[in-house]
Amino acid sequence: MKQTKYILPIIVFAQFCCTSLWFATNGVIEDLVNNFTLNQSALGHLSSAVQFGFIIGTFLFALLTITDRFSPSKVFFVSAVLAAIFNLMIVLEDHNLSSLLILRFGTGFFLAGIYPVGMKIAADYFDKGLGKSLGYLVGALVLGTAFPHVLKGFGSSFSWQHIIYTTTVLAMLGGIVMLVFVPDGPFRKPVTKFDISVLFNVFKVHDFRKAAFGYFGHMWELYTFWAFVPIILKAYVELHPEVEFNIPMLSFVIIASGSLACVVSGYLSQVYGAKKIGAMALLFSGLCCLVSPLFFSLNSEVVFIIFLVFWGMVVVADSPLFSTLVAQNVNAEHKGTALTIVNSIGFAITIVSIQLASNLIDVMEVKYLFLIIATGPILGLLGLLKKN
Secondary structure, eight states, X not given: OGGGGGHHHHHHXXXXXXXXXXXXXXXXXXXXXXXXXXXXXXXXHHHHHHHHHHHHHHHHHHHTTHHHHSOHHHHHHHHHHHHHHHHHGGGSSSOOHHHHHHXXXXXXXXXTTTHHHHHHHHHHHOSXXXXXXXXXXXXXHHHHHHHHHHHHHTGGGSOHHHHHHHHHHHHHHHXXXXXXXXXOOTTOOOOOSOOTTHHHHGGGSHHHHHHHHHHHXXXXXXXXXXXXXXXXXXXXXXXXXXXXXXXXXXXXXXXXXHHHHHHHHHHHHHHHOHXXXXXXXXXXXXXXXXXXXXXXXXSOHHHHHHHHHHHHHHHHHTHHHHHHHHHHTSOGGGHHHHHHHHHHHHHHHHHHHHHHHHHXXXXXXXXXXXXXXXXXXXXXXXXXXXXX
16 A cells, blocks of 8 residues: 555546547637637637536446446546547647537547546545545646646747647647556445446435535536636727736736645645535535626736636635545445536536627627626525525
């Protein structure tokens, strides 16, 4: 077991590398719009295509109980390679919105073998202290998600094609590292046969349902916030023309701040419990949604950025804790399938919220947008704290 102290950093590194694919096109959306003559609404559509691919992928992975039946590290490696190939094909010429949507769908589909599988691998190694371990793991996801923005923030030194190349190479590297250095964990209990009933039986557990409902409310807000951070910053500049923002770099800072919050929340869960810390984070992120219009009217860009960084922290701090609660309230041999199906439903919810937000910005000011999105954290909190 001495070697396991190196396992978590390796999993975290691999997760970061592979999840850099997630928002690869969000970081270069203006370049894609100009290069392939797309409409400005392409951001919402391309974001949703990744989510939709992830939903279908996680549903099929869960339906076939792939993560519980096969070596998770091998599933992770194969998924990373295939997701990277779909990502790389974006640099080909003569794309239109349809072809880009297909490629982003393919990337999302195979991300289903990366994010929840990474959590499954961590759960196979860390039976105790799982909240802390998943805090690091989701923190890596957050950094990977934000990474394309920081590359774009360097300006002309990184073309949009270089960003695609970089995220592709990182994903390949992450898959190889996981395959070579992370064997099956000591707490893994493989399932030898296909059993579709697992998909439904996990929801019969009361505490599992509460954790899942909290996660669903959290997901309604999370990816919409991440997708719209550049739009939020742009809207503030339009309201305050004297302000100048490096929007890609600030987008990275705001999103990446959540990685630190995930780690901190993981440690706090060791002391106060995953449910309590998760509920607090969900409450604070919901409050950020509700008070967000007030901060748009402030003339201090510093206060506005501090608010967004705080929001970027609390909006994701509960994510590893809900995953911890899900994993702790299901039989060991079904952890992979349980995490995957909850992810599938959660990401299905993100499509609805992202598309809703994309349509609402045509009929309402951006500063009022998250008043609608606040319904997710509110309902998630009610589901999490429900006694019966």
